[in-house]
Amino acid sequence: MRIASKGITKEFIRSSKGTNRLVAVAPADLEIAEGKLTLLMGRSGSGKSTLLNMLAGLLTPTSGTLTYDGSDIYAMNDDALSLFRCEHIGVIPQGQTAVHSLNVLENICLSYMIYPGNESREAVRSRAETLMKKLGIAELENAMPSELSGGELRRMAIARAMIREPDIIFADEPTCDLDDENTLIVLDILKEAAQSGTSVFMVTHEKDAENFADISLEMSSGTLSES
C-alpha cells in the first residue's frame, strides 16, 4: 500500500486565548517505503509522536493530505476510517496498553472483538498462536495482563498490532522501557515483519535501531529531514 503525505502539518493551540500556536509538525512531505523499516529519530518533544499519529489516521492534521493508495483517509467519516485502520493499519503505542479485563490471547485478538470480519475463529486463533510463539509469549495465552512484565506486555501489543496482517505497522518508541535483551527481540520482530512485506514505521531513541533500519529520518523542532 502506498502511503504518502503532502504538506501535512499539526499546530496546537497552547494558550486559552488561542494566540500562542505551537507548530508541532511543520509541513511534511513523506512517502513511506513499502516493505521497508523506516526509522524516525529525534529529540523528545520534536513532534515524532504527533507525526506518527497523523500518519496512522489517529490525529487529524491541521492542513495537508494523507493518502493511502491515493485515497485521502481524513476525507472518510469516522466509521469508514475506523474500519480502514482496523484492517490496514497496526499501531504499537507508547507505554503499557492492555485491556485489563481480557487475557493475553483476547488482547491480541481485540480487533476481532470490534470487527469480527469473516475469517473463521480457528484461523484467527491459529494465527494468534503462531504470533505468540514467534514473540516468545506462547505460554502466556491465558495469563491476565497484570501478571505480565513490561517486555511481555510490549510483545503482546506487537502481536495485537500484527494479528490482522496490516499493510503498515506504526510503532512509537516500542523499546523505550525495555532491557537490552527485550529490545533486541522487539527490533528483530519488526525487522522480520518488514522483510516479509509489511511496511514498518518506527519512532525511537534507540541508537542501535539504526542498524536494523532501511531508511532513517530525523525530526527536529517539528521539521522532518532525512538523516
Place this chain on the structure above:
Amino acid sequence: MKLTESLSFRNVKGRPARSAVLLILTVIMTAAVVCGIMTVSSLRAGLGALEARLGADIMVVPASAVSKKNFENIVLQGSMGYFYMDSSYYDKVAEREGIEKVSPQLFLASASAGCCSVPLQIIGYDPETDFTVSPWIKKSAGGTLGDYDVVVGNDLSVFVGGTITFYGVECKVAAKLDKTGTDLDTAVYTNMNTIKKLIASSIEMGMNDFRDIDPDHSVSCILIKVADGYPVDEVLNDLNLHVRRTKSFRTKDMISGVSDSLSGVSVMIGVLMCAVIILGIVILFLAFTMSVNERKKEFAVLRITGASRKKLSGIVMSEALIIALSGGVIGTAVALLIMLPFNGIIEESIGLPFLMPDALMIAVMCAAALAVSAACGAAAAAYSARRISRIDTGVILRGDN
C-alpha cells in the same frame, strides 16, 4: 477464546467488586420502585373497592357512635364498631323523602370462630332490603339466604357449601364475597334471625357480651341509597335535621378522609421513590464517570485497534445497560418476594385499604420498573459515553512519558 462475548460484558465481569456495588445499587433502586408503585396502586385499588363496597350514599349511625374511637375504624378500615340504636329509627329514616333504598345492619363481634385465627366481625343484615352486600357475592351456593346461612368475606378460609361455627352454632357458608382489602374481608354476614340465635347461644354458653342487645329492636347502622333526582346533600341535611339522636354521613365524605390519608401516603412513597432514583442516578453517574476516566487508556487502545467513536460510546452504554438491566431483574424479583408474601403485614402497618393488583398489572408494573432502571443506567452513563466518544487518542497515548 470468546470473541463473541461482548467487550462490555467482559468489562463488567472483569471488575467484580465495582460491578457488584453498582448491581446492588440498581437492585435497591428497582426494588424501591416496584414496591412503591405496587403499594400505591394497592392503596388506590383498596380505596376504589371500599368506595364501591360501601355502596350506600348515606350511612346513619347513632349519634353516640361518632365520639367513639371505633367509628374511625369503620371509615379507615371498614371494620365495624359496636354501637346500637333502636330499630324504630329504621322506620323514621325510611319515611323521609328522597330515599330509594334503605337497609339496616347490626354489628356483632366474635372473638374466635371454628375457622379463623383473626377475630372476625359478624354483621347482621336484611337480605330482603340489602343492596350493599349482595352485589359483591363472588361465589354462591344458590338459593335464597335462610337461617343459619352466612355470607363470608374473601379472607375467611372456608369454602362455599362448607360450615363455620360461632358460639356453638353451626352455620352454612352460602356465599363468598369479593376481596376489598379492608377488614370487611374477615366479616361474616347473616340474617337477623340467625344473629338472634347466635346471641342466645352465646348467653347460654355463659358469655354475656351481648346480653344488652335486643336483636329484635336494635340496629347499628342504616344504609341509604338516595332516589334519582334528589341531591344527596339535601337528603343528608334532612336526615340530620329530622331524625334525632342519629348522625348521618355521606359515605363519599367518610371515604374522603381515607383518600386524604391515601394521597398523603402516596405522596410520601412517591417522594421516597424519587429520592432513591435520583440518588441512584447520581451514584451511577459518578461511578461510570470515574470508571471510564480510569480506563481512558483502554479506550484509546480500542480506538487504535479500529473502534469507531460510536462503538466506544456503545461499549460504555452497554456496560451501563448490562448492570442496570440485571440489577433491574434482580430488584424486581426481590420486590415481588417482599410484596407478595408480606402484603398482609404491609396492609396492617399502613392501616389503609390495600388491594393487590392482579398478576397482569403486576407484570406491567415490573416491566415499567425495568424500563425505569434501564433509563436510569442510560441517563447516568450518557455523559461518560459522550465524553469517551470525543477521546483524543494521541493525547492519551502520549501521556505516558
